[in-house]
Amino acid sequence: MKKLLLVLVTLLISVTSFSQVCYTVKNVESKGDIQGVNPKRFTLGVKQITEEILSSNHSICENGVPVSVVIESIEAPTTGVGVGPFEFKRKKTIVTLNVIINEVSYLGTGQSNMDVKSTFIELQDENLPFEKSAFSAGLKKALQDAISKY
Numbered sequence: 171m172k173k174l175l176l177v178l179v180t181l182l183i184s185v186t187s188f189s190q191v192c193y194t195v196k197n198v199e200s201k202g203d204i205q206g207v208n209p210k211r212f213t214l215g216v217k218q219i220t221e222e223i224l225s226s227n228h229s230i231c232e233n234g235v236p237v238s239v240v241i242e243s244i245e246a247p248t249t250g251v252g253v254g255p256f257e258f259k260r261k262k263t264i265v266t267l268n269v270i271i272n273e274v275s276y277l278g279t280g281q282s283n284m285d286v287k288s289t290f291i292e293l294q295d296e297n298l299p300f301e302k303s304a305f306s307a308g309l310k311k312a313l314q315d316a317i318s319k320y
Contacts, residue, residue, distance in 0.1 A: 192234035193271070195220045200241040207305070216241070216309065220269070223313045238270040239313070244305065259286045265308040269316040276319045280311025 198216045207215075220239050221230050243266045250259035263282045268275045282304045 190229060192229035192231035193224055193237050194230065194232060194234040195224070195239065196236040197238040198241075199238070201243065207303075215306065219306065219309055220313055223310065223317055227317075235272060240268045240270065241309075242266045242268060244308075246304070257286070257288055259288075260284070261286070261304060263304040263308040265305065265312040267309070267312045267316060269313065269320070271320055276316040278312040278314070278316025278319075280308045280313070280315060282307035282311065 195217045198213045198220075200212065200216075216239055220237065224230060224237065243264075245264040246261060248259055248261045250257055252258075261284045263284070264279065265281075266277070266279050268277055270276075284304045
C-alpha cells in the first residue's frame with residue numbers, strides 16, 4: 171500500500187511540474203499605422219488583448235515562453251453615401267498580424283465592420299477606450315485566428 175501511494179505521489183508531482191508551460195508577451199511591433207492612437211497606448215492595448223486571448227487556453231506568467239506580435243497591416247477602407255446632411259457609412263477594419271511563439275510564426279487575419287447612419291459624423295474618436303475601437307475588434311479576431319493555429 172505504501173509503494174502504491176509513493177508511486178501515485180511521484181507520478182502526480184511529475185505530471186504537474188511538466189504540464190505548466192506559461193507564456194509572456196515580450197514584444198509588440200507594428201508595420202502598419204493607426205491614426206489617432208498614441209504608440210504607447212497602442213502597444214499596451216495589443217499586449218493586453220494578446221494576453222487575454224492567450225490566457226483562455228494557456229497560462230500567463232512573467233518569465234514564460236516569449237510571444238511576439240507583429241502587426242503586418244491595418245486597412246480601414248470607408249465607403250458611404252451622403253444625401254443632404256445625412257450620411258450612411260460602412261467602415262471595414264482589416265488587421266493582418268503574425269504571432270511568433272517558439273520562433274514559429276502564425277499568420278492571422280481579422281475583420282471588423284462598423285455601419286453608421288448619421289448627420290455629419292466622424293468615424294474616429296480619440297477618447298474611445300482602446301478595447302471598444304473597431305481596430306480592437308479586428309485585432310481580437312486576427313489574434314484568435316493566429317493562436318488557433320498554434
